[in-house]
Amino acid sequence: MKYKSKGLLLFAYGKEGELYTRKWDMKALTKNLSSNSEKEDFQEMFHTHDIDEKDLIDGKKFLENVRNRLITNDNGTLSHIFVDGYESNLGLISSDFSQGNFLLTENLFAELCEEYNIKAHWKNSVNEKLDTPIIYQTKKIVLFACGENGELYHVKPEDVQKSNNCDIEKEDLFDGKEFLEDVRNKCIIDYDGSLEHIFVNGFESNLGLASNDFCQGKFLVMEDVFEELCEEYNIKVDWAGR
Incomplete structure (x- = not known):
């Protein structure tokens, strides 16, 4: 039997370390x-x-x-991670594990498991290698994660295998x-488009942005947090307009 989610529930990070949904x-x-x-087709x-x-x-x-x-x-x-029956952007990061979009440390993930009905779908898979031209070269990846006290972590996992070749002209980055x-x-x-990549100091990242009329990316942060990160890091955005 196929599992039907109730809709979409996204988490975002606020300036004071608070979580928005x-x-x-x-x-x-x-x-x-x-x-x-059409509505039935969309849900399907x-x-x-x-x-x-x-x-x-x-x-x-x-x-x-x-x-x-x-x-x-x-x-x-x-x-997939479902929260109260809604598909979500949650992920989990620990010393030996890092998967998902909006990454949480173990303790914060445990707290949310007390607050929400969280279900995870774990499946075995083989990741295919990307075959893309070398145009924009990244320095692997940097991941952002939220801690239990609202602190923002940045980690550069050495064991994550990620292609460093992106089919992007440098001048096309915002x-x-x-x-x-x-x-x-x-x-x-x-x-009117999609957020394809965000690079932080040359590293591909999991950052995203949430505002009143915009909500795209993986680890969603509110506008004021994004603005602070732009002051701290060299951030480049690959936006694909429709």
């Missing part, structure tokens, strides 16, 4: 679709997963397996401050 149920996600058949395409509910791992059990090294980066993929200004001025909105 934004939730869209299926009614909100399909409000611009005119017919019931984006929120119906080829997953049996019995194969989902309870969040606490998933964390325990990571801590006991029964689940590692090398033996599978965290394909400066982080310019990108943020365009989002604030609504020159860039969710519906």
Whole structure:
């Protein structure tokens, strides 16, 4: 039986270390679709997963397996995390594990497991190598993660295998401050393109941006946090307009 999520629930990081959530149920996600058949097709395409509910791992059990090294980066993929039945952007980072989008440290993940009904889908997989031209070269990756007291961590995991070749012309990258200004001025909105990559000091990162009219990326931060990071780091954004 296929698992149907209720919609989308995203977490974002605030300036004082607080966590924000934004939730869209299926009614909100399909409000611009005119017919019931279109709405059903949308749910089938984006929120119906080829997953049996019995194969989902309870969040606490998933964390325990990571801590006991029964689940590692090398033996599978965290394909989905559902929070109260909604597909989410949550991820988990520990000394030997780093998967997902909005990365949380172990202790914070444990706290959220007490607050929400968290289910993880873990599957074995083989990652295919990318075959892309060498145009923009990155220095591997830097990951941002949120700690239990609201602290923001940046880590450069040595064991993460990531292609450092990106099919991007350097002059096509936005400066982080310019990108943020365009989002604030609504020159860039969710519906006219996609956030492909964000580079931090030359490292590919998991950063994303959340504002009133924009919500894209993996580790979502609010506008004022993004602005502070632009002062601290050299941030470049790859935006693909439609």
